[in-house]
Amino acid sequence: MRDRDPEGRPRNARPRDAFGRPLPYGSEGTPRVPDDYAPTTGQALADGRLFLAEGLPFNAHEVFEGRWKCAPEEERELWQGLAQICVGLTHLQRGNGRGALTLLARGAARVQAYGDPYDAVGRVASGLHDDSDAGEAVEQILTVLPEPHDLG
Numbered sequence: 001m002r003d004r005d006p007e008g009r010p011r012n013a014r015p016r017d018a019f020g021r022p023l024p025y026g027s028e029g030t031p032r033v034p035d036d037y038a039p040t041t042g043q044a045l046a047d048g049r050l051f052l053a054e055g056l057p058f059n060a061h062e063v064f065e066g067r068w069k070c071a072p073e074e075e076r077e078l079w080q081g082l083a084q085i086c087v088g089l090t091h092l093q094r095g096n097g098r099g100a101l102t103l104l105a106r107g108a109a110r111v112q113a114y115g116d117p118y119d120a121v122g123r124v125a126s127g128l129h130d131d132s133d134a135g136e137a138v139e140q141i142l143t144v145l146p147e148p149h150d151l152g
Helices: 040-054 057-070 073-094 098-112 118-126 134-144
Strands: none
Touching: 040 057, 040 073, 040 134, 057 073, 073 098, 073 118, 073 134, 098 118, 118 134
């Protein structure tokens, strides 16, 4: 049965490790991004960059997913794409190269549709391979991911 909040909405209360893998209930996991997190564009980029800098792309995925859920309709594909790229990076960390490539490609296609500065993120994601070093891949994405102040 799925975890639910007091209003009956689905929530995932199960703890997770640093790579986003579910742990048994009652375990001490890595702190999670709250389900009700609704960041601005700048906050999502800043928080996502912080998690990537810490080598935690699963947490960055949760940040971008939070923005995707509250963004204006015309931005949702961008945030979904960034979230997918971060899940692809998570799959690289877990040793699932095939799954990584699938998500990196989907995410790259979505973000590249938004042009600069996100086109560079998509190009980097598209250039990764199933045997890419996960740490280096995270660093490459972080290098091209815009900083909030770059968006003017």
